[in-house]
Amino acid sequence: METAVIKTKNGISPIWILPIVAIIIGMGLLYKDYTESGFMITVQIKDASGLTAGKTQVMFKGLPVGILKSFKVTPDLLSINAEIEMIRESEERLTKDTKIWVVRPEFSTNRITGLDTLVSGSYFEIRPGTDKELATFVVALEEAPPISTRVPGLHLTLTTKQSVALTPGSPVNFKKIPVGEIVSNVLKNDGSIETRILIYPKFKSHVNESSLFFIDSGIKLEMNLPKISLKIDPLKTIIRGGISFITPDDNGKAIEDTPKLLRLYSNYNTAIHSNDIEIELTFAIEHGLEIGSEIRYNGIKIGSIKSMKLSDDMTTIHAKAYIRKSLEHLLRSNTYIWSVNAKFNADGISNLNTLLKGAHLALIPGDGEPTKKFTIHDKRPTNMTVKDGLNIVLETDRLGSLGYDKPVYFRQVQVGHTTGYELSPTGQTVLIYLNIHKPYVNLIRENTKFWNTSGFRVKGGLMTEMKISTESLAAGIGGGISLSTPDEKKMGKRIRDGHHFTLYNDPDDKWLNWSPALEIGVSDRLLKSNADEKKHKPSDIKLQEDNL
Amino acid sequence: MAEKYGKRQTAMESGFITCHDCGNLVRAGTPPEVSHLGCPRCNALIHARKPHSLSRTWALIITSAVLFFPANLLPIMRVDFMGSQQYSTIMDGIFYFFHEKEYGIGVIIFTASILVPFFKIIGMTLILLSIQFNWKSWLRHKTAMFHFIEFIGRWSMLDIFVIALMATLVNFGSLTSTQAAPAASYFTAVVLCTMFAALTFDSRLLWDTDVSSP
Numbered sequence: 220m221e222t223a224v225i226k227t228k229n230g231i232s233p234i235w236i237l238p239i240v241a242i243i244i245g246m247g248l249l250y251k252d253y254t255e256s257g258f259m260i261t262v263q264i265k266d267a268s269g270l271t272a273g274k275t276q277v278m279f280k281g282l283p284v285g286i287l288k289s290f291k292v293t294p295d296l297l298s299i300n301a302e303i304e305m306i307r308e309s310e311e312r313l314t315k316d317t318k319i320w321v322v323r324p325e326f327s328t329n330r331i332t333g334l335d336t337l338v339s340g341s342y343f344e345i346r347p348g349t350d351k352e353l354a355t356f357v358v359a360l361e362e363a364p365p366i367s368t369r370v371p372g373l374h375l376t377l378t379t380k381q382s383v384a385l386t387p388g389s390p391v392n393f394k395k396i397p398v399g400e401i402v403s404n405v406l407k408n409d410g411s412i413e414t415r416i417l418i419y420p421k422f423k424s425h426v427n428e429s430s431l432f433f434i435d436s437g438i439k440l441e442m443n444l445p446k447i448s449l450k451i452d453p454l455k456t457i458i459r460g461g462i463s464f465i466t467p468d469d470n471g472k473a474i475e476d477t478p479k480l481l482r483l484y485s486n487y488n489t490a491i492h493s494n495d496i497e498i499e500l501t502f503a504i505e506h507g508l509e510i511g512s513e514i515r516y517n518g519i520k521i522g523s524i525k526s527m528k529l530s531d532d533m534t535t536i537h538a539k540a541y542i543r544k545s546l547e548h549l550l551r552s553n554t555y556i557w558s559v560n561a562k563f564n565a566d567g568i569s570n571l572n573t574l575l576k577g578a579h580l581a582l583i584p585g586d587g588e589p590t591k592k593f594t595i596h597d598k599r600p601t602n603m604t605v606k607d608g609l610n611i612v613l614e615t616d617r618l619g620s621l622g623y624d625k626p627v628y629f630r631q632v633q634v635g636h637t638t639g640y641e642l643s644p645t646g647q648t649v650l651i652y653l654n655i656h657k658p659y660v661n662l663i664r665e666n667t668k669f670w671n672t673s674g675f676r677v678k679g680g681l682m683t684e685m686k687i688s689t690e691s692l693a694a695g696i697g698g699g700i701s702l703s704t705p706d707e708k709k710m711g712k713r714i715r716d717g718h719h720f721t722l723y724n725d726p727d728d729k730w731l732n733w734s735p736a737l738e739i740g741v742s743d744r745l746l747k748s749n750a751d752e753k754k755h756k757p758s759d760i761k762l763q764e765d766n767l
Numbered sequence: 768m769a770e771k772y773g774k775r776q777t778a779m780e781s782g783f784i785t786c787h788d789c790g791n792l793v794r795a796g797t798p799p800e801v802s803h804l805g806c807p808r809c810n811a812l813i814h815a816r817k818p819h820s821l822s823r824t825w826a827l828i829i830t831s832a833v834l835f836f837p838a839n840l841l842p843i844m845r846v847d848f849m850g851s852q853q854y855s856t857i858m859d860g861i862f863y864f865f866h867e868k869e870y871g872i873g874v875i876i877f878t879a880s881i882l883v884p885f886f887k888i889i890g891m892t893l894i895l896l897s898i899q900f901n902w903k904s905w906l907r908h909k910t911a912m913f914h915f916i917e918f919i920g921r922w923s924m925l926d927i928f929v930i931a932l933m934a935t936l937v938n939f940g941s942l943t944s945t946q947a948a949p950a951a952s953y954f955t956a957v958v959l960c961t962m963f964a965a966l967t968f969d970s971r972l973l974w975d976t977d978v979s980s981p
Contacts (some may be wrong), residue, residue, distance in 0.1 A: 232819040
């Protein structure tokens with residue numbers, strides 16, 4: 220049997236590194252635990268349902284900053300003191316005005332919140348305060364507090380007397396895009412509701428002083444024949460409600476965070492009319508007007524009726540209407556407003572469009588003192604003066620089938636129209652007002668003859684030569700006026716506005732043969748005499764298109 | 768006292784050493800020094816007793832005893848469910864199963880994860896102390912206990928296997944996922960240390976106290 224070789228080895232076994240490392244790790248963990256161990260705060264809550272000691276966390280912007288350690292019911296049994304261990308880093312921010320509340324899932328018709336708590340369980344949400352004084356006892360809020368004004372963005376306060384179904388968190392839309400949210404609603408002592416909203420920073424530029432805020436109605440059906448429009452807001456808005464705004468003036472003055480109250484309008488229409496001028500109208504009951512009926516000037520909508528109310532004696536209606544602010548100068552004491560309805564009579568059918576769209580109001584501006592109270596006439600004015608061209612008066616013994624807007628012919632070419640008629644002040648004749656259109660003004664001279672071309676003229680008799688004539692079919696049926704001017708030497712001078720002529724029933728044969736050479740067309744020289752007499756009125760009525 | 772085990776003359780006293788690998792009985796001289804000998808048959812290092820057995824075992828047992836605390840106090844598993852994280856320690860899991868009336872599973876986990884490592888550390892400490900201080904009673908029981916510890920050691924890894932499986936199988940992105948938490952490493956270290964302690968320990972040392980005593 221061999222003898223083993225002897226080797227020697229001394230020293231401490233390197234295995235001892237292991238326990239040393241383990242002890243270092245253990246010490247490290249202890250130290251970490253000591254430094255990271257939080258501090259205890261007490262939060263008074265009303266309801267501990269859904270909270271679990273050791274599990275429920277305190278979240279700050281979605282990150283856990285503390286954990287619920289234990290509950291204790293207060294001796295008066297009214298509330299519960301929750302002992303919460305907060306991480307050490309939060310110690311300096313846990314001031315007296317710190318807000319803590321419990322986030323629980325909430326399902327209601329207008330919103331669903333706290334969905335995450337369904338799986339994670341309820342949790343505490345914390346918002347640090349700004350106070351200097353530190354606190355270890357906080358009373359929890361009943362519900363989530365409104366967004367702090369320190370959140371970046373534009374904070375505005377809207378006020379309305381309407382009852383609104385707006386909940387915090389609902390969107391504020393601009394062109395149907397959410398650009399902000401509703402922060403809170405406060406019912407004031409005077410019954411108005413103050414709604415605080417936040418516009419997110421990147422959309423701040425869309426709001427300026429001209430912005431108008433209104434409540435999103437969700438579904439809006441506009442039955443305005445012949446146009447029917449159905450506007451449906453995003454489903455979210457329908458369910459949750461919301462506020463929209465429009466900014467009519469893109470270059471308006473920028474708005475800053477302000478405690479100033481802005482009006483919150485109940486709907487889009489009241490919002491866009493908010494700057495309009497309100498006028499009062501009085502009219503008899505049978506006008507066929509209704510709320511929303513338009514007020515037009517030269518056929519263009521300039522306003523609408525806002526409300527109607529029967530007067531106390533039940534004979535008239537008092538209405539309020541909006542007129543665009545830019546048209547304020549139309550509203551004068553002698554401004555003439557009348558209602559336009561569809562008419563069927565021997566004259567023909569007029570104002571057919573009102574059959575579909577309902578009656579509307581037409582307006583002719585006057586030049587008196589500014590006023591806001593008007594009486595509605597049921598007829599157009601006797602004489603609707605036209606500024607252009609030449610206005611003259613014809614005298615005749617009877618009106619016949621003439622009326623408004625009847626054509627005036629020269630060689631069967633229309634050169635003007637009747638603008639109105641009335642009895643002469645003495646009642647002996649009828650005065651018919653004519654407007655000769657601008658290019659043809661030169662045709663009218665002192666000795667120009669006018670005759671009625673209404674109906675058919677039958678000359679002669681059955682036994683002799685019979686001559687039936689009419690200017691045109693339209694004139695034959697509807698009535699009209701013809702004119703003729705004598706040759707150069709006899710035609711006389713040019714006349715001024717308001718000149719009186721006689722309207723004959725039949726033309727003299729020789730009138731029909733007159734053929735003067737007269738300059739047709741617009742010439743400064745010709746119009747000068749007219750223009751001088753006319754009062755120059757501003758006609759720069761600008762009808763702004765809604766830029767919405 | 769030693770007579771009750773009925774053995775007087777040992778191989779070591781006679782200058783013989785068995786090779787650990789091939790079992791060859793080698794003459795090493797009397798008394799064998801603390802030295803390195805080679806087996807003439809298989810060329811493995813041979814020792815009369817496992818070298819530094821006592822100190823190595825001590826080191827490993829102390830390591831596992833130290834790590835036993837973080838292993839049990841820190842969370843061993845993290846479950847992310849719909850964005851919310853839930854940490855649980857070993858005891859949390861055991862409580863959970865008892866709470867759910869799954870006593871069988873609860874007992875198994877308690878035994879494998881807490882009882883066995885704890886028993887191993889206490890048992891080994893006891894054995895080591897009895898060698899260190901020449902306690903000569905209950906030697907057979909201590910030997911039996913050591914063999915039991917050696918045998919049961921591998922089962923302590925049950926927990927780690929469960930977590931390893933969960934982490935790979937229960938992983939559905941942000942919906943739910945399972946991850947090992949810090950205690951898993953410490954627990955693994957505890958189990959490994961106790962297993963190595965059982966390996967480095969030479970059970971003959973127990974009997975040496977009996978023999979070497981006057």
